[in-house]
Amino acid sequence: MTTQTQQLQAPAAPVRRPPKSGLTGHRFAGPLFASPALLGLAIFLVAPFVLAVVLSFYRVQLNSPRPARFVGFEQYTRLFTDPDLAAAFGQALLNNFTFALIVVPVQTLLALALAVLVNRQLRGMVVFRTFIFMPLVFPLALTAVIWRLIYSRGDQGLLNALLGLFSGGTITSHDWLGDPATALGAIIVMSIWQSVSFQMIIVLAALQSVPAELYEAASLDRASKWAQFINVTVPGIRNTLIFVALITTIFSFRLFDQVYLLSRSGSVDRNSTETVMTQIINTGFDNNNVGQAAAMTVIFMLIITVIAIIQRAAARQRGGIQ
Amino acid sequence: MMTIPKPRGGAGILTAAAAASIAALVLTGCGGPGTGAAGPTVEAGSGEGTINVWAVDGQAAENDALKKIISNFESSQSKIKVNLKLFPSDQYTKAVNSAAPGDLPDVLDFDGPTLASFVYNGKMAPLKGSVSEETLSNQTDSIKAQNTVDDSVYGVGMMNAGLGLWGNKKLLDAAGVAYPTTPDKAWTADEFTGVLDKLATVIPGGKPLDLSEQYGFAGEWGTCCSAGPVIWSGGGTMLKDNKASGALDSQANIKSLTKFASWKKYTDPNADGLAFTSGRVALSWVGHWTYPTYKALGEDLVSIPLPNFGKGTKTTSGTFAWGMGATTKNGAAAGKFLDFLMTDDSVGTYTDANGAPPATKTALAASGLYGPGKKLELLGEQLSRACGQEDKITDSCVSVTRPVTAGYPILTDQVGKAEAAIYAGKDAKEALSAAARAIDQNFADNDGYKK
Numbered sequence: 108m109t110t111q112t113q114q115l116q117a118p119a120a121p122v123r124r125p126p127k128s129g130l131t132g133h134r135f136a137g138p139l140f141a142s143p144a145l146l147g148l149a150i151f152l153v154a155p156f157v158l159a160v161v162l163s164f165y166r167v168q169l170n171s172p173r174p175a176r177f178v179g180f181e182q183y184t185r186l187f188t189d190p191d192l193a194a195a196f197g198q199a200l201l202n203n204f205t206f207a208l209i210v211v212p213v214q215t216l217l218a219l220a221l222a223v224l225v226n227r228q229l230r231g232m233v234v235f236r237t238f239i240f241m242p243l244v245f246p247l248a249l250t251a252v253i254w255r256l257i258y259s260r261g262d263q264g265l266l267n268a269l270l271g272l273f274s275g276g277t278i279t280s281h282d283w284l285g286d287p288a289t290a291l292g293a294i295i296v297m298s299i300w301q302s303v304s305f306q307m308i309i310v311l312a313a314l315q316s317v318p319a320e321l322y323e324a325a326s327l328d329r330a331s332k333w334a335q336f337i338n339v340t341v342p343g344i345r346n347t348l349i350f351v352a353l354i355t356t357i358f359s360f361r362l363f364d365q366v367y368l369l370s371r372s373g374s375v376d377r378n379s380t381e382t383v384m385t386q387i388i389n390t391g392f393d394n395n396n397v398g399q400a401a402a403m404t405v406i407f408m409l410i411i412t413v414i415a416i417i418q419r420a421a422a423r424q425r426g427g428i429q
Numbered sequence: 430m431m432t433i434p435k436p437r438g439g440a441g442i443l444t445a446a447a448a449a450s451i452a453a454l455v456l457t458g459c460g461g462p463g464t465g466a467a468g469p470t471v472e473a474g475s476g477e478g479t480i481n482v483w484a485v486d487g488q489a490a491e492n493d494a495l496k497k498i499i500s501n502f503e504s505s506q507s508k509i510k511v512n513l514k515l516f517p518s519d520q521y522t523k524a525v526n527s528a529a530p531g532d533l534p535d536v537l538d539f540d541g542p543t544l545a546s547f548v549y550n551g552k553m554a555p556l557k558g559s560v561s562e563e564t565l566s567n568q569t570d571s572i573k574a575q576n577t578v579d580d581s582v583y584g585v586g587m588m589n590a591g592l593g594l595w596g597n598k599k600l601l602d603a604a605g606v607a608y609p610t611t612p613d614k615a616w617t618a619d620e621f622t623g624v625l626d627k628l629a630t631v632i633p634g635g636k637p638l639d640l641s642e643q644y645g646f647a648g649e650w651g652t653c654c655s656a657g658p659v660i661w662s663g664g665g666t667m668l669k670d671n672k673a674s675g676a677l678d679s680q681a682n683i684k685s686l687t688k689f690a691s692w693k694k695y696t697d698p699n700a701d702g703l704a705f706t707s708g709r710v711a712l713s714w715v716g717h718w719t720y721p722t723y724k725a726l727g728e729d730l731v732s733i734p735l736p737n738f739g740k741g742t743k744t745t746s747g748t749f750a751w752g753m754g755a756t757t758k759n760g761a762a763a764g765k766f767l768d769f770l771m772t773d774d775s776v777g778t779y780t781d782a783n784g785a786p787p788a789t790k791t792a793l794a795a796s797g798l799y800g801p802g803k804k805l806e807l808l809g810e811q812l813s814r815a816c817g818q819e820d821k822i823t824d825s826c827v828s829v830t831r832p833v834t835a836g837y838p839i840l841t842d843q844v845g846k847a848e849a850a851i852y853a854g855k856d857a858k859e860a861l862s863a864a865a866r867a868i869d870q871n872f873a874d875n876d877g878y879k880k
Contacts, residue, residue: 168875170526171835172550189870191863259700262634263709282698285853374646374698376853377846393842394871 156408162401169395182402196403198378199386200410202291206298206382207359214299215352218306223340225307226314240304247301251368254297258283258369284369287379294380298365302358306351313347314340349422356418360411363388383407470530471554471753476761477508481534483525485749486515487783494782498775502766509762525552533754535763539584541575541747541830542649542837548578549835549878554753555581559764564771571815572788574830575747579880585767586750587776588785591717591808591828592654593744594733597726600711604631608733612811612827615734615742618688625695628711636697639704639713646852651845653831654716657745659689661829663738666819667844668832671877673865677844683857685738690852717808720798721784732807734827744811746828748785786812835878839871 163182165175185192225236242250257265260282267280283293317340325335341348363384370380381389383403391400484495492515499511514534516524522543525533530551539547547553556565568576568585576584601608604627609615616624628637644650652667660667660677663685669676676682697704705713706725713719714735723730734742751770753763769775776792779785786799786808794800799809816826818833832840843864850860872878 166874170522170546170550171875173875191866256700260698261636263698263700282853287853287855370647374642374849374852376850376855377647378850379853389842394839394867396839396871396874 222310313344317343474759484538490782571746584750584752586788647849656848661743673868678861
């Protein structure tokens, strides 16, 4: 019981603040120690973002001898009023949100389920853990080739062959990536397969730090396995789960490589799978239209910021992050 | 409380740093045009010394052949030495575009569709005066069309590229299909559908056609080699008077590409790239470069022209070629090297290594593969019947050069994207109109990419 009391008290104990007079003696210590990190932030985060904002007010073409031309808010008005651009950007945002809405809950729960599964003390569990973790270790460019074969149209596709086998040939061969209705779904499945193990490892670490005494006490109280899971495990790893949901959300909005690798190489209607990230790269580096891409980046950044703030506020309200 | 002023100080530094970097950017942004607009400043030089050569790091055999040609060049005379630098293919265009005028090489390799943009950016020098008349007049018309920008020749090519349908004779015979062997007798699109219907009955799974889907239509393959020949053969163009609206979204293009998409149900997705060699399909729509693998079929391998959508069969031509850096101080020596690259011996060495059709008239006629009466005579004949650019297409010419414009990046992206969407089932008019609007917007933003 002693360890438990310590555990509960530890976060509650207030951090001892040094006396105020001490600070005056080291006026520059704080900024000095923070400067390497601040410099890094300035160079790699603040400067590029400020540049993006500036570029978004210009008409800039990559590899062009023409000087950048100041156009004010033109890139933004185009993004929202030009029927083609607005539709494409809206579709990309919609794809991102659809992806996040499905992937965040599914992947977090799946990670939890897998973590609970591999947390059992069974012989050979290391082998299972290794297998589940493997997709994350393989380069995505490599696994994408395999997935293209899996999703391939016609009876050559592994998925179609499998479905045909189980359905006795009643399921006709489907074009999983080529059909706009299933293209995003196919990418979602591949994406979850590829990255769920990362979240699983984080949850697993949290699971192993839940004190065994709590389970012992719960089983003395005759709590069923399910009751133990709901009342001991989940509260014990609550912060981790919130963290996992947060980073999965961020990953979902950053979605790029899966889409790029799976849909560029096939004969796919790009609009059906385009995410904001792939669209920005396409606009900026395939079409060389840097100004337009910068405007997209700025809008996207604002949207992500709003989502992050809402998510943090929601997590705080539920007493999540302490 | 005392910490409040400090972050402010920090923020001041950040703003200053950001401001400085913006200033730097704006400066380089404005510096670019100055250097680019300066135009070529070629000096003939002494005709001796070392010349710098940039090339794309190609297949191992190509690189070896190039090195062999260079060593032949150095031993054929004693005054000029060659300093060769190879770049990875995905970095090459970037390297040329970001090179300062003084860093540009004397001689450089370039991919056909990038030439107009290099010229637009002031990276290339016209060859007239540096390269001999004999070399220039020995270039085939199809490669000349690619290497000419605004009526000046900026490049000379050793090799070319061509498309066709490779056929598996055994399967064609089994289905009782007679096939054309000359461009004039090419199947019409409707006949082609009938052929596919017949072939589908002898192929298990009923998918006798390979359209090289594994390359992806939404990219250069789509524009160059799939949508391009379809559009041109149907009597359409991608651009007309530097505008895509009214050209790319024309009724002819809608009809041709819809027809093309209707063949999807006969098409093997070829995700593993083995459809033709494993005998899964009877016909494969691809370029000359698959010949080294396809020749495993032996006598059963036949070459057939692409289907005719109304204005005769068309293929795309053009590939990597050689030009001169805009600021070379040794134009005479660079010209001599280019002359040597275009001799029959050099062209033979190079095209033997990669199997490509030669781009010079004499080497093409002497080719053991593409010459008259040889195995790939069809591809050779197609290349010798050059149309030039798309605005000069006639019923009888066959090889079309991709649009020569500095706006090619947006053009290829949008045409490929539209083709992929149509193939995936989207309405052709909608897809092509959207692509045309995007292209025109980008051209308008850049004043039509005119100098």
